[in-house]
Amino acid sequence: WRPYLTAAAYCPGPLHMPQCRSGEPLGAFVAEENEGLDTGAAEASGAGVDPPAVALALGGASREEADAFLKKQSALADKQGALVDDQRHHLHEQFKQLRLGIWEKRLGVLLRIATGFVGLIVAAGLALMIWNASQSSGLLIEPFSVPPDLALRGMTGQVVAAKLLDHLSEMQAQTTSERPAETYANDWGQAGIKLDIPETGISVTELDDFLREKLGHDTHITGEIVRTASGVSLTARTGMEGAESVTGSEADLDRLVRQLSEKVYRLTQPYRYAIYLASHDRLAEAVPVLKAVAETGPTRLDRAFGYGDWSFLSGDTDGIDTWLRLTQRAMAVEPDNVLAQANLGFLFANKSLPEQAMREFQKALTLLASNKLGMYSGREGIAFKGSVQAGIDPELGDFRDAAQIDTQVVQAGTSYSPDFSAYLAQLEADDHDLAGARATLVDTVNYPFDYSAAATASDSLQAKIRINSEAQNWAGLLSDADAFAPTLQKYPGQRSFLPTETVPLTAYAEARLGKIADAEKHIAATPADCYDCLITRARIAEVEGQHGRADYWFARAIDGQRSIPRAYAFWGQALLDRGEPDAAIAKFTLANQKGPKFADPLEMWGEALMKKN
Secondary structure, eight states: OHHHHHHOSBOOOTTTOTTSOTTOBHHHHHHHHHHTSOHHHHHHHTOOOOHHHHHHHHHHSOHHHHHHHHHHHHHHHHHHHHHHHHHHHHHHHHHHHHHHHHHHHHHHHHHHHHHHHHHHHHHHHHHHHHHHHHHOOOEEEOOOBOOHHHHHTTOOHHHHHHHHHHHHHHHHHTOOOSSOOOOEEESSTTTTOOOEETTTTEEHHHHHHHHHHHHOOOEEEEEEEEEETTEEEEEEEOGGGOEEEEEEOGGGHHHHHHHHHHHHHHHHOHHHHHHHHHHTTOHHHHHHHHHHHHHHOSSHHHHHHHHHHHHHHHHHHHOHHHHHHHHHHHHHHOTTOHHHHHHHHHHHHHTTOHHHHHHHHHHHHHHHHHOTTOOOOHHHHHHHHHHHHHHHGGGGTOHHHHHHHHHHHHHHTOOOSTHHHHHHHHHHHHTTOHHHHHHHHHTOOOOSSOTTHHHHHHHHHHHHHHHHHHTTOHHHHHHHHHTHHHHHHHOGGGGGGHHHHTHHHHHHHHHHTTOHHHHHHHHHTSOTTOHHHHHHHHHHHHHTTOHHHHHHHHHHHHHHOTTOSHHHHHHHHHHHHTTOHHHHHHHHHHHHHHOTTOHHHHHHHHHHHHHTO
């Protein structure tokens, strides 16, 4: 557009200059254009040029002057553009620096957060180490002192201590108990682990050992081997608990270490040692240890477990009355002893006093819910609750639920004796599942150690008797009863359980085989308050055709245990067999009210309705 600018001071039109209007003075256009220029650029130039004056000057200037002016303006514009580019570059660098500064600040914040987080982890780890050290109550076996010639032959102090540790660990693994064990460990096994704490020269292991030494309650087991005139003497010391020694020939050193490990086990964990003895059918040795724990144990928890198992195992050795007496003493000493409370329930169930048994079982469930002594928790608490519930259910005729609970306990591995399998077979027989009961006895879980071999042997025979009773195999039932003799000889305390558990079944079998005199003689010797015994008296009278006498005994049984459905069901069955369906239905109705999940009354009710068409 330069020729038009020099030729005239008017716009040539939108074709050449779209920004201006045709015929408009060029000065006006230039003024409008200059109004939009960046004032910053003008200030930067320092020219202070007035656009209208420029337009007037160009209008009267010659071409050479105009060209010179425009060249100067063009150079100025180039300088201004360069200045703008330079400013843009500087602004870009400033923005880069600003962004970098922001990221540096962010990273700084993150670094401080990470440092604080690591500090918290270290502090938490140290706090946990201190806590663990304060709660530590392990049993650390230190290397024994041995004669130099034994050490030269390989029997060093560490070897002796390692053998002792092996035997102790083996005994712990063979102790079937819900009580947690103290942990045995050697006192040198961590020596090779050296994770140094920077700038201190102290390893984490050394710090942990220091904290355990100052804050913990670990027991250090030390000892020595010395020569005697007859061989060698091994001694182990366990701090405040005392010391134990064994003597023998040097050739029997391994056997002596094993004997010493049992003595150490008794010194350091007497309760678990007693359970170990019981699990290996050494009741005569176990009972005195449990008695000592019950009477002189260091804590309430120790004494509670000691009393619970002392009373229970005393039943195998001395009879059910001793079991009851010691259990009642246990509850008097410690009312929160849930094990002893549950034992009362099982005791009254064994004595065939079902209402009393259910009351004691309910108290046990209440104690277990509060668990003030911390005797059972987690997996053990669930299993214990199940075993108590499985004691309640059969009294109300809910054999199936009890069997399901017992099956879960056996399958979960939370039972400590095959006695659970024997009891499961009894429940299946009571639920008329003869095939299942027989299979359970055959496929009993193989327990390597039996907490109560006496109870297992007795209950296994009792299960066979119940199966034969349900199958009406009366001769087989009496034959199984005769098999009790070896068990009673080995465990004389089991004899006291027979009158309320076995005699009612054998006496009724004798009556069904026509041995009425034997049946009457044997049932007459049973306790006068035994629920199942009173029912059996009535059933024997019914076999003899003495209906009035049978009704008397049924009524006696109900008077003593009104909330239990079995007597109503048996009485109803007797009435049904006499041809009195209406009277039988009345008894079945009551039985169903007492035990809604007891199937037998409903089944016989149906039979009564069929007899009435």
